Amino acid sequence: MPVEWQPVRQSRTHELVLRSIEERVFAGELRAGDRLPPERELAPVLGVSRSALREALRVLETVGVLAAQPGRGPDAGARIVRNPDDALGRLLRLHFALGSYSLQDVLEARVVLERSSVEAAARHAPAEDLDEAARLVSGMAEPGIGVDAFNDLDTRFHVLLARSSGNALTSTLTSAVRESVRPLILRALEAAEDWPATAQALNAEHRSLLALVREGEGGPAAELVERHIRGLHGTLVEGPVTPEESPGKRP
Structure with a gap:
């Protein structure tokens, strides 16, 4: 009996970024209060463009698990939060x-x-x-x-x-x-x-x-x-x- 092949769902890049961050939260590697690396560092580590990374971060901000603080300095950047x-x-x-x-x-x-x-x-x-x-x-x-x-x-x-x-x-x-x-x-x-x-x-x-x-x-x-x-x-x-x-x- 011939094998029936099904199309493989193609994930958009920002969805892959979301999945990567979610996996680290589920594994306990990221907790409330932790800061993500700056975009210029995190994007190449994940192998994605900064625009794709920003899109993923915006989604996380919308669902209440990320707070983004623009600018420079120790308080700048994205931080994991609990705001459901x-x-x-x-x-x-x-x-x-x-x-x-x-x-x-x-x-x-x-x-x-x-x-x-x-x-x-x-x-x-x-x-x-x-x-x-x-x-x-x-x-x-x-x-x-x-x-x-x-x-x-x-x-x-x-x-x-x-x-x-x-x-x-x-x-x-x-x-x-x-x-x-x-x-x-x-x-x-x-x-x-x-x-x-x-x-x-x-x-x-x-x-x-x-x-x-x-x-x-x-x-x-x-x-x-x-x-x-x-x-x-x-x-x-x-x-x-x-x-x-x-x-x-x-x-």
């Missing part, structure tokens, strides 16, 4: 905007993540995190607070509770999922017929949620956060993101 939150949030926002995930998908993901977060926070949250959450709740109760400011504090409140769970991955995922619907939440809040009453009702739930976490009542806190999320998500409508609502702009 912004990178993952950006990626998820783009895929959500492109229709990779439905609004219902995002809703259910938020419910699962935040139920788990507040249950764990009720057991593990440091006092300073809960004090910071209380300040955010107070900020959302300020008379005359606008929709933009409220949305920003609201996002920070939910992400802070997730961080207080003690699970860094849960915190990162919660932040990414919450940020993915930030423009839609902003749009829904702007459409509220009585914004002061809406803000007051939402923040009353924040206050109750924080009290339950402080008291170590993880189960009731999980039930409340689910009702809170589903209640707000019920007002969201999928649609194109305008330039003013684009992921690159934080309200």
Whole structure:
């Protein structure tokens, strides 16, 4: 029986550079805080052009594992970092905007993540995190607070509770999922017929949620956060993101 040959996939040069750097990270040869050699030294060692190397470094910067500092001196060059939150949030926002995930998908993901977060926070949250959450709740109760400011504090409140769970991955995922619907939440809040009453009702739930976490009542806190999320998500409508609502702009 004759052998069936399949075409060999040709990798672009920058993909080979990425693979080489990834292999060193996986092997533990590169860790957070390590600096890469200067481009003029690294490119010939890898046998690639400096343009191909720069393309690979830009990809790593985008996914949050590299920070590039232009210029000269000891702080210049590319350094391995751990910054998954912004990178993952950006990626998820783009895929959500492109229709990779439905609004219902995002809703259910938020419910699962935040139920788990507040249950764990009720057991593990440091006092300073809960004090910071209380300040955010107070900020959302300020008379005359606008929709933009409220949305920003609201996002920070939910992400802070997730961080207080003690699970860094849960915190990162919660932040990414919450940020993915930030423009839609902003749009829904702007459409509220009585914004002061809406803000007051939402923040009353924040206050109750924080009290339950402080008291170590993880189960009731999980039930409340689910009702809170589903209640707000019920007002969201999928649609194109305008330039003013684009992921690159934080309200």
